Amino acid sequence: MIRRCCALLASGLLLTTSLAAQRPAGDPSKRVPPGAGFRVFIVPDMEGMGSTVDIREVIAGNEGEAYRTRTSEDYWERFRGLLTQEVNATIGGARSAGAGSFAVSEGHGGNLFANIEPWDLDTGAVLIRGYPKPLLMVSGLDSSFNTLMFTGAHANAGSKGVMPHNFAFDSFTVNGTVLNEVGINALIAGEMGVSVSLVAGDDVLIEEAKQILGARGFVPVVTKLAVGRNAAITWSPAKVQAMLRAGAAEAVRREQAGEFKPYTLAKPYRIEFKLRRTFADSIVTQVAAFDRFKLEKIGERTFRLVTDSAREMGYLLDAVEGVVLR
Amino acid sequence: MSRRLLVPGILGALLAASTGSAQQGQPAQQPPRDTTPPRDSTPPSAVYGVTEWREARAKLEGVTDASGFTVYVIGDMEGLASAVRNATEMKPVHRGGSRDHERFRQELTDEINAVIAGARAAGATQFIVNDGHGGTLFRNTLPEKLDPEAILVRGYPKPIVMSTGLNPKVDAIFILGAHANAGTQGVISHSFAFDSFTVNGTVLNESGIAAFIGGEMNVPLALASGDDVLAEETRRMLGPIETVVTKIAFSRSAAATIPPAKVHAELRAAAARAVRRVRAGELKPLKIKAPYRVRFCMRRSFDAWTSAQVAKLQGVTRDGGEGCFAYTSRSAEQVGNLLNEVEWIVLKP
Numbered sequence: 001m002i003r004r005c006c007a008l009l010a011s012g013l014l015l016t017t018s019l020a021a022q023r024p025a026g027d028p029s030k031r032v033p034p035g036a037g038f039r040v041f042i043v044p045d046m047e048g049m050g051s052t053v054d055i056r057e058v059i060a061g062n063e064g065e066a067y068r069t070r071t072s073e074d075y076w077e078r079f080r081g082l083l084t085q086e087v088n089a090t091i092g093g094a095r096s097a098g099a100g101s102f103a104v105s106e107g108h109g110g111n112l113f114a115n116i117e118p119w120d121l122d123t124g125a126v127l128i129r130g131y132p133k134p135l136l137m138v139s140g141l142d143s144s145f146n147t148l149m150f151t152g153a154h155a156n157a158g159s160k161g162v163m164p165h166n167f168a169f170d171s172f173t174v175n176g177t178v179l180n181e182v183g184i185n186a187l188i189a190g191e192m193g194v195s196v197s198l199v200a201g202d203d204v205l206i207e208e209a210k211q212i213l214g215a216r217g218f219v220p221v222v223t224k225l226a227v228g229r230n231a232a233i234t235w236s237p238a239k240v241q242a243m244l245r246a247g248a249a250e251a252v253r254r255e256q257a258g259e260f261k262p263y264t265l266a267k268p269y270r271i272e273f274k275l276r277r278t279f280a281d282s283i284v285t286q287v288a289a290f291d292r293f294k295l296e297k298i299g300e301r302t303f304r305l306v307t308d309s310a311r312e313m314g315y316l317l318d319a320v321e322g323v324v325l326r
Numbered sequence: 327m328s329r330r331l332l333v334p335g336i337l338g339a340l341l342a343a344s345t346g347s348a349q350q351g352q353p354a355q356q357p358p359r360d361t362t363p364p365r366d367s368t369p370p371s372a373v374y375g376v377t378e379w380r381e382a383r384a385k386l387e388g389v390t391d392a393s394g395f396t397v398y399v400i401g402d403m404e405g406l407a408s409a410v411r412n413a414t415e416m417k418p419v420h421r422g423g424s425r426d427h428e429r430f431r432q433e434l435t436d437e438i439n440a441v442i443a444g445a446r447a448a449g450a451t452q453f454i455v456n457d458g459h460g461g462t463l464f465r466n467t468l469p470e471k472l473d474p475e476a477i478l479v480r481g482y483p484k485p486i487v488m489s490t491g492l493n494p495k496v497d498a499i500f501i502l503g504a505h506a507n508a509g510t511q512g513v514i515s516h517s518f519a520f521d522s523f524t525v526n527g528t529v530l531n532e533s534g535i536a537a538f539i540g541g542e543m544n545v546p547l548a549l550a551s552g553d554d555v556l557a558e559e560t561r562r563m564l565g566p567i568e569t570v571v572t573k574i575a576f577s578r579s580a581a582a583t584i585p586p587a588k589v590h591a592e593l594r595a596a597a598a599r600a601v602r603r604v605r606a607g608e609l610k611p612l613k614i615k616a617p618y619r620v621r622f623c624m625r626r627s628f629d630a631w632t633s634a635q636v637a638k639l640q641g642v643t644r645d646g647g648e649g650c651f652a653y654t655s656r657s658a659e660q661v662g663n664l665l666n667e668v669e670w671i672v673l674k675p
């Protein structure tokens with residue numbers, strides 16, 4: 001149950017109805033206001049942040065019927081405060097290394113992508129919050145940004161990480177390469193020429209990210225060591241924030257030195273994904289009926305899309321999620 | 327909790343039967359369908375975090391500092407200063423408790439911080455806190471209020487739940503907020519899911535079980551705090567360790583309570599003494615001779631289904647009556663793992 005619910009989290013699955021499944025959610029033509037200097041784009045999720053281990057700590061309970069009983073307000077409230085502090089630490093570290101402007105795109109579906117406390121967020125950051133929004137986790141990212149940072153990221157579906165999941169999928173590969181949420185978003189960013197410089201999450205997520213982006217392809221921050229799907233060895237919020245501050249500063253310096261490369265895969269992308277085995281068959285049928293995407297059904301609940309556009313892949317993700325909670 | 331689900335099933339069957347007799351002349355009714363949701367009988371090993379004690383130990387050992395003095399603090403709640411009532415103070419609203427639980431989360435964190443401060447003053451250098459109370463599924467300690475130098479193990483399921491990751495680099499175990507054994511007149515007395523638990527005939531309460539697992543690694547349990555019943559029975563099991571009495575039990579849900587501030591001061595002092603006494607070699611690890619012949623009886627309130635699940639666990643045999651079992655191992659951690667598997671059967675979230 002918990003895993004099923006968690007699977008819906010970082011993605012757009014938390015919407016209720018009326019999302020036009022075959023259109024991108026939100027207006028993709030809108031841009032984040034321009035900013036001066038070195039531009040940092042931050043995607044904070046919650047499952048991989050310091051201290052969190054349980055769905056009740058990352059869900060507000062208002063995300064739809066399935067989530068009503070899966071929250072504990074006192075817990076979520078506490079952790080949205082810590083989330084805000086983590087983002088502030090990341091911004092502070094990046095700024096200390098010379099970064100000039102910041103955009104933060106809520107990457108976590110709790111409270112429908114409105115977890116950060118705006119009044120407590122660093123005043124230098126533009127915050128992209130709410131739902132629906134185009135390209136979900138990387139909504140607002142464009143080629144004017146110099147680097148992309150993930151905080152609170154979680155390990156892939158089926159892994160031994162804390163609250164592991166991957167959008168609506170049991171598996172997701174591009175050209176045979178297994179991608180978790182960080183990998184999928186890194187590919188979309190990579191096509192825009194934006195590289196990943198920082199990834200923070202549990203030890204399992206960090207190992208996955210090294211597999212995808214290369215061991216020296218980003219600055220890793222291990223926020224906790226997973227010892228169960230809902231249990232971890234954790235450091236204090238103060239320590240995690242200090243690690244993020246130091247990590248973000250190093251990330252900016254190394255990005256400026258040209259050490260990180262945008263994540264790319266050969267085109268055309270051969271995308272294969274398997275919908276969660278826990279989903280009803282009707283969801284598979286609806287995905288199979290998409291006409292905006294040229295999907296090929298290659299297994300009971302496995303599909304293939306061949307495309308030259310990672311952005312298109314992002315829209316497909318949004319559309320799949322639009323169906324799941326229908 | 328899931329036991330209650332049986333009742334609607336039985337009621338449903340009765341209703342269906344009476345409806346059937348009222349509808350004479352109708353074709354014979356199908357036997358009433360059992361609408362009871364099936365109880366989850368997936369084995370504990372199917373869920374990551376129940377049985378992976380070797381992995382958890384390797385991960386924690388990797389960040390345990392062997393050069394200084396490391397204290398492993400188990401934080402339970404029933405034995406905290408002022409706590410007396412399970413229904414309200416020991417669990418949060420979403421698990422049937424009340425807002426009072428929030429205040430006791432703070433008290434738990436304060437008591438842990440007190441022993442950390444005391445141990446640090448006596449030269450301890452590293453602190454690992456394992457959240458040991460199931461009321462919130464082991465998420466009671468307030469992460470942002472805890473001493474920022476401490477490592478906190480939290481969440482559920484986690485391997486060997488109250489001794490997760492315990493390893494030989496640890497120098498001393500403290501247990502706070504501990505409660506007296508099942509069957510005693512201590513405040514909220516119990517022992518995991520058991521009415522009784524013995525190893526080679528020695529009765530062990532939860533503190534004793536932690537001491538047994540630590541003892542095999544040569545790590546002594548040096549401090550226990552809780553009510554007078556807990557303190558007395560733990561000293562009987564482990565010898566003259568440091569104990570702090572937080573309250574005098576008047577019943578399982580009433581006590582003469584010592585003011586929290588006074589308890590914190592006593593915890594600080596006792597923690598400092600405990601570190602000094604371990605360093606002086608005065609406090610010895612609990613040693614029980616292997617092989618360990620474990621006998622345990624499940625809490626009487628658990629039903630036959632629960633016993634049947636326990637009976638399926640590897641190496642467990644029925645012994646000594648309904649709900650009672652025997653298990654033999656040469657590894658205390660393996661015994662801890664068994665206990666965790668049993669805990670998972672009854673505590674599945």
